[in-house]
Amino acid sequence: MxxxxxxxxxxxxxxxxxxxxxxxxxxxxxxxxxxxxxxxxxxxxxxxxxxxxxxxxxxxxxxxxxxxxxxxxxxxxxxxxxxxxxxxxxxxxxxxxxxxxxxxxxxxxxxxxxxxxxxxxxxxxxxxxxxxxxxxxxxxxxxxxxxxxxxxxxxxxxxxxxxxxxxxxxxxxxxxxxxxxxxxxxxxxxxxxxxxxxxxxxxxxxxxxxxxxxxxxxxxxxxxxxxxxxxxxxxxxxxxxxxxxxxxxxxxxxxxxxxxxxxxxxxxxxxxxxxxxxxxxxxxxxxxxVPCFQPMQSLKGNLEQIKQQLDSLVTTDLKSSQKIWLDIEVDSSDYHSDVQKQIELICADYPVEILLVRRSKQKQIKAEIHSQESLDELEPEQVFAQKLAEAGLEQADEVKLNQLFKLSLAQLNLAETELEDGLDNVNNIDSSPDHKEKNKINSASQGELL
The missing domain is CATH 3.60.21.10 (Metallo-dependent phosphatases)
Incomplete structure (x- = not known):
């Protein structure tokens, strides 16, 4: 078989x-x-x-x-x-x-x-x-x-x-x-x-x-x-x-x-x-x-190194009209406020599509297309990772915050499960005759206090 x-x-x-x-x-x-x-x-x-x-x-x-x-x-x-x-x-x-x-x-x-x-x-x-x-x-x-x-x-x-x-x-x-x-x-x-x-x-x-x-x-x-x-x-x-x-x-x-x-x-x-x-x-x-149906590449380095890596990509055998999806990590020493525009100009003459540009210290600069991603399309881990990257913290601090986030998320998931079980138990108690009678007495007492 x-x-x-x-x-x-x-x-x-x-x-x-x-x-x-x-x-x-x-x-x-x-x-x-x-x-x-x-x-x-x-x-x-x-x-x-x-x-x-x-x-x-x-x-x-x-x-x-x-x-x-x-x-x-x-x-x-x-x-x-x-x-x-x-x-x-x-x-x-x-x-x-x-x-x-x-x-x-x-x-x-x-x-x-x-x-x-x-x-x-x-x-x-x-x-x-x-x-x-x-x-x-x-x-x-x-x-x-x-x-x-x-x-x-x-x-x-x-x-x-x-x-x-x-x-x-x-x-x-x-x-x-x-x-x-x-x-x-x-x-x-x-x-x-x-x-x-x-x-x-x-x-x-x-x-x-x-x-x-x-x-x-x-x-x-x-x-x-x-x-x-x-x-x-x-x-x-x-x-x-x-x-x-x-x-x-x-x-x-x-x-x-x-x-x-x-x-x-x-x-x-x-x-x-x-x-x-x-x-x-x-x-x-x-x-x-499994054949590769969509070429993807990660490029790292300063602007000149990225251009050299792009030159080597043109030798890759690509299917007609198919562009390479790029994740570009720019060396922080070569980081400028207009780096996004510079990257786009460098890539303009190549068969590529930029999906992500980020600084080497993990500070992500979303590509124009990526910025359209809506919040409801992301998992909590992805949202936290993006915000953490934007904060520009030291690596040790990022690791600590990541650990705390994962622990908190795990505890939240567990609490939600236990809450569901607790609500089921409460619903069962509320439906009992004795508990219904107690609710009537409590309601009457509350009315007198009001």
Missing amino acids: RILHTSDWHLGQNFYAKSRQAEHQAFFNWLIEQCQEQHLDAIIVAGDIFDTGSPPSYARSLLNQFIDQLQNYNCQLIILAGNHDSVAMLNESKALYARLNSQLIANVSQQDCHDFNDQVITLTNKQGQSSVQLCAVPFIRPRDVLVSQTMAEEKNSKATNLMTAIQSHYQQIYSAAEQKNKSLGKNLPIIATGHLTIVNASVTDSVREIYIGTLEAFPASAFPNFDYLALGHIHQAQTIAKKDNWRYSGSPIPMSFDEAKREKSVVLVEFTETDKQAKHSPSRIELLT
């Missing part, structure tokens, strides 16, 4: 006010070609289908068109939600996608936690034979696996409890897959998905850190011994825990300028062993390089 592992599509991303629609369309066209050439039996998308919870209509259309095209190749599609995805929005299409040989798992519900078989999907090859058991785990939110906790509990205790709960969830779903094998009278490979940060994973600028309660990263040792682990969230392709069969596929297109020089890929995984073997390992794991 041949499976393609990909993740972090981020459909609908607004990249410094530039649309990624053309790139994503080109990626889907390429993916359909791979489906045909590689005779794929299944495609697994390990989270972050969309870039926001309310993606633009064109992004939804791209996904729907891809699913429609996939019907011509008898290839199953399994879509897992990530931290960027809206559970409610994805679930709107769940029943429809199921009719199109596509399974969508948007969240881990409390009901799922009592019946883990709902999260175990038996994948079949093109001949209709059961070939792999998939433990389909999306991004796990604290409320999915934890009961409400008091504010008095220590931060470390909460993180430990959450890690234990996630570990327990994976162990129970692994056991459910083993039980499903037993009921089928087979010994199929057991693979799993995940959308989270693993301890020691290498991240890039575009990865927005996940704070699940107070848990920042999950240890690889806490996973069961899956035959393949398809991970999402980290945009850089890499193996985990020195295991070739536990991987992040990375994003298919660069999501930030620091990813531009890295080769993008998807993972082709093949199982050929018979189900009679005690343990399975993929017979083939191969990275399929």
